[in-house]
Amino acid sequence: MRRWILLAALWLSAVTPACAAPPAPPQRILFVGNSLTYYGNLPATFAALAQANGHAVEAEMILEGGATLSERLADGSVQTALAGRRPQVLVLQERGGDLLCLGGRQRCEQSQHALQGLAEAARAVQARVLVLGTYQANAQASAALVEKEAAAARQAGAEYVEISQTLADLSRHQPDLPWYAEDGMHPGPALTLLDAIKLHHALYGMPEARTLEIDAPRYGANSGLQAVLRRADAAAPNAGTPPHIHYEHAQVERLVRALDHAARATDPAPATPSSAH
Template sequence: MKHLKIFLLLFITAPLWLTAQKAMPKKVLMVGNSFTYFWNMPQMVNAMAAEDGYPMEVHQSTIGGATWEEHYNEKRGSQTRLLLKSKPWDYVILQDHSLSTIEAPGRFDEYGKKLAGAVVKAGAKPYLMMTWAYLSNPLMQDVISNKYNALAHELNTEAIPVGDIFMKARKLRPDLNFYFDDKHPSSIGSYLIGLIMYKALTGNSVKDVPDRLLSKDQRGEQVILSFIHHETGEFLRQLVEETEFTTKLIQE
């Protein structure tokens, strides 16, 4: 009889436990610089998750112009390594300075490995966020893509191909302005990056992501993160939707 009661208790509570486990939000930390935070890209990804009903929290550790070396050695006020220890992260996205692969490839490799090691030690999975070429020099992209992919392979992880898709969008739609200046993304560019990150992080479809993404400030007032013309949004969503991602973290 005692064993029967224990069995019944487990039978009743197990579904509740599984539901609670499933509802636990995935915790994501984005480490980088203005290439990550421009036009509130991390907040856009949070808004996409909320719109989709997917339990995910995206946080950031970003400093304008920061390199992985500065994040690792806690320079310029970086608190990345402290943040890694602050909570149990699921995934940490690492984005280096836009010129590191070209002007400092040794530093890129050394501190990419060190940061990824710190992420693993903290119990999270590291992923690399591939950057994109400058408006003035699209030939940069081959070097950037090769270095990110090679490092990801060495780390036994993956590089989310933001740069490759960004450049593809630029080639397919030269009428659209994906740049704010020579290197930073425009609001359209950041919306595209947000779509790429959300699709890569979750494996979920982005075809129904709205053109207008919303959030709230500390007072509960509505904040509009993006205004995208519907035709432009349709193109960007289709482009990302038709991209095959291997970083479908939702399946892990």
């Protein structure tokens, strides 16, 4: 009898599925920047791309038009969010041209100081820090900008995600894509998607192309955003802001292929996807 009981127990254990482990909590990622970051809602676009590729992400943001990282360091909003929310990743994007000293030497020194201060605050809560690059249309200015941004990121102990030279190359070969908004300066849908793919590559590896249906505001010129912490998919402050963002599979695939080809040309060794810590 004991033998039959043992056999029955073994049979039941074989046919009864094990209790599934609870899903891991989403990785919290905080975006800090200005209109270069909120046009097209980069935080929500990145989160949707990551989730479509199997990475649970919760994107939060402190974004305001024309804002500088120096202002965020001074007002303490980022430090408060880091301490209270404890994100795993902090993405910083400076106002365009500030690290290139276009507004004078003092401005780029302030920017460098802010990068260092915010990166130190992030490391205090064990957050990974990425500096997302800006862009310049002029070839000489673009090369100088990438050099300055990369050096500033290194000095702050952060990782640099280059944009300007990649944008110049892609827009030259694929001029039909909507790289810029109607004002000809701010990111259009293609540039927002480019930023999202580059960030995904830095954090997890090159994504697979997926159709993206994003239930989040598609911010533009009149965003109404102020420098307070909010979820990327929260309702927009201003009525009339489009509440949905859509990227067709073909759009995403086109950029993923181009960026994957560029990444392989730069680094022929296959990249191993990394998990943010």
